[in-house]
Amino acid sequence: MTDSSAARGYDLVLQGGRVLDERNDVDAVMDIAVKDGKIAALGTGLGAGAKKIENVAGAIVTPGLIDIHTHVYHKATSLSVDPGFISRRSATTTLVDAGSAGAGNYDGFRDYVMAHSPYRILAFLNVSFPGIFGFDKGVSIGEATLREMLPVDRCVAKIEANRDRIVGVKVRIGGPVTGAFGLGALELALEAANAVNLPLMTHIGTAPPSYADVVSMLRPGDILTHCFRPDPNSAVGADGKVLKAVRVARERGVLFDIAHGMGAFGYDTAERALADGFKPDLISSDVHVIAIEGPGYDLLHTMNKLLNCGLTLPEVIGMSTSRPALAIRRPDLGHLGVGAPADITVLRQFDSNFVFEDVVGTKRQGSTLLQPVSVYLGGRPMEVARRPFEEPFLLGCNHDH
Numbered sequence: 001m002t003d004s005s006a007a008r009g010y011d012l013v014l015q016g017g018r019v020l021d022e023r024n025d026v027d028a029v030m031d032i033a034v035k036d037g038k039i040a041a042l043g044t045g046l047g048a049g050a051k052k053i054e055n056v057a058g059a060i061v062t063p064g065l066i067d068i069h070t071h072v073y074h075k076a077t078s079l080s081v082d083p084g085f086i087s088r089r090s091a092t093t094t095l096v097d098a099g100s101a102g103a104g105n106y107d108g109f110r111d112y113v114m115a116h117s118p119y120r121i122l123a124f125l126n127v128s129f130p131g132i133f134g135f136d137k138g139v140s141i142g143e144a145t146l147r148e149m150l151p152v153d154r155c156v157a158k159i160e161a162n163r164d165r166i167v168g169v170k171v172r173i174g175g176p177v178t179g180a181f182g183l184g185a186l187e188l189a190l191e192a193a194n195a196v197n198l199p200l201m202t203h204i205g206t207a208p209p210s211y212a213d214v215v216s217m218l219r220p221g222d223i224l225t226h227c228f229r230p231d232p233n234s235a236v237g238a239d240g241k242v243l244k245a246v247r248v249a250r251e252r253g254v255l256f257d258i259a260h261g262m263g264a265f266g267y268d269t270a271e272r273a274l275a276d277g278f279k280p281d282l283i284s285s286d287v288h289v290i291a292i293e294g295p296g297y298d299l300l301h302t303m304n305k306l307l308n309c310g311l312t313l314p315e316v317i318g319m320s321t322s323r324p325a326l327a328i329r330r331p332d333l334g335h336l337g338v339g340a341p342a343d344i345t346v347l348r349q350f351d352s353n354f355v356f357e358d359v360v361g362t363k364r365q366g367s368t369l370l371q372p373v374s375v376y377l378g379g380r381p382m383e384v385a386r387r388p389f390e391e392p393f394l395l396g397c398n399h400d401h
């Protein structure tokens with residue numbers, strides 16, 4: 001995997017880190033070289049002749065983190081947060097917005113936010129014409145209560161004109177979001193997703209409709225987001241086991257996404273599902289104006305939470321890099337193979353006594369935290385911000401090579 005040092009002239013070599021790349025089945029200490037914004041080589045002794053070398057011994061080198069459920073139509077929708085702020089803090093290179101915009105206001109998202117951000121911002125387009133328009137502290141107005149709010153033809157037309165950035169359709173189902181319309185909104189969203197042949201991301205809230213009714217309608221490749229929401233209407237039945245309809249949906253190819261947010265991660269659900277052998281497919285934050293202040297915070301904190309629930313480090317990284325990339329049908333992203341865009345996140349793992357909290361106030365003492373070291377986006381070094389809410393709990397680095 002190496003070539004002669006004179007000829008290669010790498011722009012950057014990350015030296016001696018533990019490289020974790022699920023797609024390419026890599027988990028090994030090695031160097032990784034970047035040239036012209038792309039991954040150029042992986043191997044040993046790549047540093048000679050490189051323009052820049054970063055010694056990352058003892059650190060973890062992963063594909064740039066992908067948060068598949070965010071809200072970053074900043075300043076134009078009340079629920080959204082600054083994509084730059086959240087990317088710097090969470091060591092993320094790709095943000096996928098989950099339906100903040102609908103067909104009626106997507107152009108502003110594209111022209112005023114996406115076009116001005118150095119980060120890769122992609123979107124699920126809300127089947128609701130105005131997107132999520134009434135969400136803030138103390139404000140919650142459903143965007144999918146009326147058939148008239150969900151014009152499928154307008155959603156389809158907007159996606160056809162913006163396939164470079166729109167990766168699927170979003171709908172929120174449940175409780176006040178859909179009201180009496182319920183599964184009718186899901187039917188319309190599926191109609192749109194079928195018309196454009198893209199995945200549907202479906203939010204599950206309180207019943208009606210039931211969790212089982214919602215997952216039963218999803219197609220292979222569709223994403224059920226907020227999969228470990230707490231009771232009532234969780235993925236776990238009264239017997240403590242994962243619902244049959246959930247298992248059937250997974251066998252069919254439906255993907256299950258964490259999307260922590262302010263209401264959608266309960267230890268009671270997560271621990272029972274994991275004990276029953278049901279792991280999530282995807283980890284995401286559902287970061288928005290309320291969740292950003294905890295207990296969800298952001299993608300990296302949600303990854304830390306799942307790591308402390310017993311998922312392995314390679315699993316947690318795969319669920320936040322390779323698997324979301326494949327879920328949005330962007331196989332160019334989320335891996336470190338030669339020729340891939342040089343989106344790279346470097347993390348360090350610390351011992352920690354951080355006390356995690358879920359959305360209903362249940363607490364769990366953790367033992368470890370991942371923290372950002374550096375981030376490269378298409379080979380460019382990006383700023384990394386402090387995580388003051390986690391810092392007091394770092395006890396020491398537990399990965400010494």
Ligand SMILES: [Zn+2]
Pocket residue numbers: 069070071098261286
């Ligand atoms: Zn959301």
